Amino acid sequence: MIPFNRPLYTGNEDKYVTASMRSAKMSGDGEFGKLCHQWFEDHLGCTKALLTPSCTHALEMAAILIDIQAGDEVIMPSYTFVSTANAFIMRGAKVVFVDVRPDTMNIDETLIEAAITARTKAIVPVHYAGVACEMDVIMEIATRHNLYVIEDAAQGMMSTYKGKPLGTIGHLGAYSFHETKNYTSGGEGGLLIINDESFVNRAEIIREKGTNRGQFWRGMVDKYTWVDIGSSYLPSELQAAYLYGQLLEAEKVNEDRLRTWNYYYEAFAEFVGKIELPHVPEHCAHNAHMFYIKLKNLSERTAFIEGMKEQGVMSVFHYVPLHSSPCGKLYGALCGNDNFTTVESERLVRLPIWGGMSSEERKQVYSAAATVLAEI
Numbered sequence: 001m002i003p004f005n006r007p008l009y010t011g012n013e014d015k016y017v018t019a020s021m022r023s024a025k026m027s028g029d030g031e032f033g034k035l036c037h038q039w040f041e042d043h044l045g046c047t048k049a050l051l052t053p054s055c056t057h058a059l060e061m062a063a064i065l066i067d068i069q070a071g072d073e074v075i076m077p078s079y080t081f082v083s084t085a086n087a088f089i090m091r092g093a094k095v096v097f098v099d100v101r102p103d104t105m106n107i108d109e110t111l112i113e114a115a116i117t118a119r120t121k122a123i124v125p126v127h128y129a130g131v132a133c134e135m136d137v138i139m140e141i142a143t144r145h146n147l148y149v150i151e152d153a154a155q156g157m158m159s160t161y162k163g164k165p166l167g168t169i170g171h172l173g174a175y176s177f178h179e180t181k182n183y184t185s186g187g188e189g190g191l192l193i194i195n196d197e198s199f200v201n202r203a204e205i206i207r208e209k210g211t212n213r214g215q216f217w218r219g220m221v222d223k224y225t226w227v228d229i230g231s232s233y234l235p236s237e238l239q240a241a242y243l244y245g246q247l248l249e250a251e252k253v254n255e256d257r258l259r260t261w262n263y264y265y266e267a268f269a270e271f272v273g274k275i276e277l278p279h280v281p282e283h284c285a286h287n288a289h290m291f292y293i294k295l296k297n298l299s300e301r302t303a304f305i306e307g308m309k310e311q312g313v314m315s316v317f318h319y320v321p322l323h324s325s326p327c328g329k330l331y332g333a334l335c336g337n338d339n340f341t342t343v344e345s346e347r348l349v350r351l352p353i354w355g356g357m358s359s360e361e362r363k364q365v366y367s368a369a370a371t372v373l374a375e376i
């Protein structure tokens with residue numbers, strides 16, 4: 001059976017994890033936490049990068065940092081993971097969902113302005129499949145309406161928009177190191193990216209349970225105390241050490257994933273007409289986070305997934321639109337029409353892809369799919 005995903009393992013992780021186990025500090029922000037922060041600040045060129053236990057937690061920190069209050073509105077696509085919405089709903093916000101573009105499955109930037117009201121506080125673009133949203137348009141709208149932009153770049157590490165790394169364009173950004181993403185800190189993990197100096201002090205406090213312990217360690221205050229709301233948003237050194245081993249191979253892993261993605265893209269070209277292939281705009285460099293195809297409709301997709309399973313290959317659908325979920329109806333609403341979110345999400349199926357996938361494995365996925373598609 002070919003699984004849908006294998007968590008990345010480069011062989012580099014063991015020695016760093018062992019070193020962190022033998023060190024005198026295993027809680028967050030030790031040697032490996034600092035090395036990871038430095039790596040991201042160097043590679044992203046962001047003001048500050050802070051590891052978190054998950055992307056969900058990074059998004060929660062972002063919601064606290066922009067001071068979301070009860071009744072504030074936050075604009076995002078409905079076609080996303082629950083954490084994008086939960087982080088803001090937990091602070092009392094109402095979520096305003098906007099339709100996606102069928103070509104990239106990203107928020108339709110031309111519909112955002114119509115969703116803005118006097119209560120709108122932020123726009124949360126989600127870079128689906130590691131392919132960038134139209135950030136120039138989104139930033140221009142946000143600037144004109146005085147809104148924050150928080151990039152859910154959970155899938156976007158190593159991707160760029162007009163040369164800028166995803167997560168570094170808005171005020172704040174978030175990455176995920178869950179085992180299903182391109183890089184992992186041992187199963188779970190995330191990163192908060194801060195692009196605006198004014199958030200840095202408070203982010204460190206919120207992440208340290210609302211204390212100024214960070215300033216205390218740096219000798220800036222002579223005792224630490226409770227100064228703000230906060231939570232336990234530091235991952236352990238074990239997670240940082242695991243991730244650090246992978247960061248040193250980041251470029252190689254990215255190239256390897258792109259090889260598999262490009263193989264699929266070329267191989268499936270012969271089925272265009274029966275299926276649709278993913279679209280990557282010219283000005284976006286992507287990270288091959290995901291390879292999906294779109295079938296004609298839900299019943300063809302169901303038949304495809306079944307057929308693939310019989311051929312020994314796992315293929316999986318993705319998000320059920322949040323605006324039609326029980327919680328989405330309670331805490332949010334769709335603004336405008338659902339022209340594409342539901343119909344396009346019902347056609348989409350993701351094929352196996354991971355860093356280190358062998359050429360035999362991807363050929364097997366392709367030939368299974370070719371057999372199934374010939375019968376559909």
Ligand SMILES: *Cc1c(COP(=O)(O)O)cnc(C)c1O
Pocket residue numbers: 053054055056057080081083084126152154155175176177178188189190
């Ligand atoms: C994976 C993912 C998340 C959540 O990441 P965790 O690290 O599991 O919390 C949030 N948003 C999107 C778009 C994701 O793909």
